[in-house]
Amino acid sequence: MNEYMKHKVDLINKTLLELYSKDTALNMILAQAMNYSLTAGGKRLRPVMLMAAADTVGADGDKYVRIACALEMIHTYSLIHDDLPAMDNDDYRRGKLTNHKVYGDAMAILAGDALLTMAFEVISSEAGIDPAVLLRVLWEISHAAGPEGMVGGQALDLLAENKQITLSELRQLHSAKTGALFCASVRAGGILAGATSSELAALTDYAREFGLAFQITDDILDVIGDDKKIGKPVGSDEKNHKSTYVSLLSLDEAKHLAEQSIANAVSALAPFGAKAEFLSVLVKKLLARQN
Amino acid sequence: MNEYMKHKVDLINKTLLELYSKDTALNMILAQAMNYSLTAGGKRLRPVMLMAAADTVGADGDKYVRIACALEMIHTYSLIHDDLPAMDNDDYRRGKLTNHKVYGDAMAILAGDALLTMAFEVISSEAGIDPAVLLRVLWEISHAAGPEGMVGGQALDLLAENKQITLSELRQLHSAKTGALFCASVRAGGILAGATSSELAALTDYAREFGLAFQITDDILDVIGDDKKIGKPVGSDEKNHKSTYVSLLSLDEAKHLAEQSIANAVSALAPFGAKAEFLSVLVKKLLARQN
Numbered sequence: 001m002n003e004y005m006k007h008k009v010d011l012i013n014k015t016l017l018e019l020y021s022k023d024t025a026l027n028m029i030l031a032q033a034m035n036y037s038l039t040a041g042g043k044r045l046r047p048v049m050l051m052a053a054a055d056t057v058g059a060d061g062d063k064y065v066r067i068a069c070a071l072e073m074i075h076t077y078s079l080i081h082d083d084l085p086a087m088d089n090d091d092y093r094r095g096k097l098t099n100h101k102v103y104g105d106a107m108a109i110l111a112g113d114a115l116l117t118m119a120f121e122v123i124s125s126e127a128g129i130d131p132a133v134l135l136r137v138l139w140e141i142s143h144a145a146g147p148e149g150m151v152g153g154q155a156l157d158l159l160a161e162n163k164q165i166t167l168s169e170l171r172q173l174h175s176a177k178t179g180a181l182f183c184a185s186v187r188a189g190g191i192l193a194g195a196t197s198s199e200l201a202a203l204t205d206y207a208r209e210f211g212l213a214f215q216i217t218d219d220i221l222d223v224i225g226d227d228k229k230i231g232k233p234v235g236s237d238e239k240n241h242k243s244t245y246v247s248l249l250s251l252d253e254a255k256h257l258a259e260q261s262i263a264n265a266v267s268a269l270a271p272f273g274a275k276a277e278f279l280s281v282l283v284k285k286l287l288a289r290q291n
Numbered sequence: 292m293n294e295y296m297k298h299k300v301d302l303i304n305k306t307l308l309e310l311y312s313k314d315t316a317l318n319m320i321l322a323q324a325m326n327y328s329l330t331a332g333g334k335r336l337r338p339v340m341l342m343a344a345a346d347t348v349g350a351d352g353d354k355y356v357r358i359a360c361a362l363e364m365i366h367t368y369s370l371i372h373d374d375l376p377a378m379d380n381d382d383y384r385r386g387k388l389t390n391h392k393v394y395g396d397a398m399a400i401l402a403g404d405a406l407l408t409m410a411f412e413v414i415s416s417e418a419g420i421d422p423a424v425l426l427r428v429l430w431e432i433s434h435a436a437g438p439e440g441m442v443g444g445q446a447l448d449l450l451a452e453n454k455q456i457t458l459s460e461l462r463q464l465h466s467a468k469t470g471a472l473f474c475a476s477v478r479a480g481g482i483l484a485g486a487t488s489s490e491l492a493a494l495t496d497y498a499r500e501f502g503l504a505f506q507i508t509d510d511i512l513d514v515i516g517d518d519k520k521i522g523k524p525v526g527s528d529e530k531n532h533k534s535t536y537v538s539l540l541s542l543d544e545a546k547h548l549a550e551q552s553i554a555n556a557v558s559a560l561a562p563f564g565a566k567a568e569f570l571s572v573l574v575k576k577l578l579a580r581q582n
Contacts, residue, residue, distance in 0.1 A: 026443030
């Protein structure tokens with residue numbers, strides 16, 4: 001497990017560096033701002049999940065590392081924009097100053113815009129893959145990142161501030177804000193690997209439950225986590241009057257819901273047998289996450 | 292000419308409305324913010340140029356109206372982000388309040404993000420076009436909009452504020468900030484229409500000169516234009532201490548340079564004969580532009 005993860009993450013980091021050096025920005029400061037957040041210690045969960053989903057279906061997921069890196073660019077852009085003073089106004093992320101604290105608001109906005117755009121440039125220039133399959137992957141990812149997915153969820157999040165929302169509203173919000181891109185990551189891996197429609201449905205179920213468990217454990221960490229390990233102050237949800245799984249349920253009930261989602265995610269993988277071991281361990285580890 | 296333009300613009304506006312109604316955002320306010328700027332009276336230059344380039348090569352450009360609309364979404368996102376307080380801090384655009392003045396900074400950032408992402412969703416879901424051709428178009432557009440194109444140029448622009456730059460630096464800045472997307476628009480039309488490589492080179496020359504003439508006449512308008520017709524206060528470049536073609540040259544020299552670019556653009560169209568009439572008239576009209 002650890003070796004598998006290390007291999008994938010090393011490959012992703014190496015490829016991000018290659019893509020970044022090949023596709024230099026016109027302006028050095030913009031390039032530095034993009035690179036600052038791309039290399040700020042992300043866990044590379046989404047790209048790892050794309051490659052692991054392809055492995056699970058029986059292909060060689062490493063072949064799709066560049067497309068996987070595009071997901072990390074999209075994820076990174078979303079963090080840069082979320083942290084802006086006009087949005088969540090966060091000074092720290094993963095133990096480092098946020099992008100706008102280092103490069104200023106204007107350059108941070110542009111670095112986010114550039115990373116989002118570059119992601120589509122990277123995918124559309126991928127060689128050796130059936131163009132029709134690549135277009136389908138492009139659609140999955142752009143749809144998940146757009147107004148019906150991640151950006152739509154972020155808008156819901158913004159409007160939910162200082163407001164009590166229901167558990168079902170919270171679930172819809174997070175299913176769009178973070179869940180959609182997890183789904184697209186796993187589905188893209190499956191599509192690239194030639195998954196059948198029932199395999200794709202199983203992967204989608206897995207990703208949906210993974211996303212839910214990820215968010216619940218994120219909310220739990222914001223209450224009981226360790227600042228140093230998370231890399232930003234805990235208690236920010238309460239400070240910002242945000243509804244969370246912990247505030248709407250209780251710590252114990254939230255944990256229980258996370259355990260349930262994790263069990264559902266593992267069940268969804270049953271059709272793949274031993275080939276799904278990595279994805280299975282990955283979701284089980286969420287309960288013990290420290291960052 | 293006027294009829295041709297009116298037909299294209301009507302088709303674009305109708306299609307933007309369809310795309311927008313089909314692909315609703317999760318959140319109504321986000322959807323309204325996107326729509327506010329999309330329907331704020333843009334000239335639709337880039338989508339018209341995509342379709343006109345396809346016509347010029349001998350295809351039916353109207354077939355590509357959805358891809359053309361994606362260009363308008365990208366252009367609109369760039370205006371929303373450029374107008375933000377952290378960037379140019381403009382209150383008016385085309386005679387209306389800018390997006391963030393109506394919806395707030397956070398929602399304006401998200402509306403821009405959503406329009407950019409949705410553009411790629413629209414292109415990648417286009418049916419009836421050879422997937423390999425569509426991928427090439429996706430690459431042209433994402434490359435032109437990204438760190439080596441529009442966003443890169445915007446970063447250069449940001450860093451050039453309150454600073455005297457050279458004419459060659461100014462040209463590089465605008466060639467990226469506005470020129471690249473004009474080029475991609477015309478090239479995408481050519482590629483979709485099956486242009487030969489020499490036809491594509493001619494269209495590219497045209498677009499490059501068009502972009503230059505567009506920017507010079509933009510700078511001229513900011514000095515001698517009419518507030519009401521432009522829809523924002525004139526003199527903003529001087530107020531913001533921006534280097535322009537007028538400030539680095541003179542009004543007369545700038546006009547002369549624009550005339551030269553227009554003549555070059557018209558010459559580039561020679562291989563297409565009468566089929567290039569619209570593109571030819573379009574660039575000639577830049578000298579008389581009032582907005």
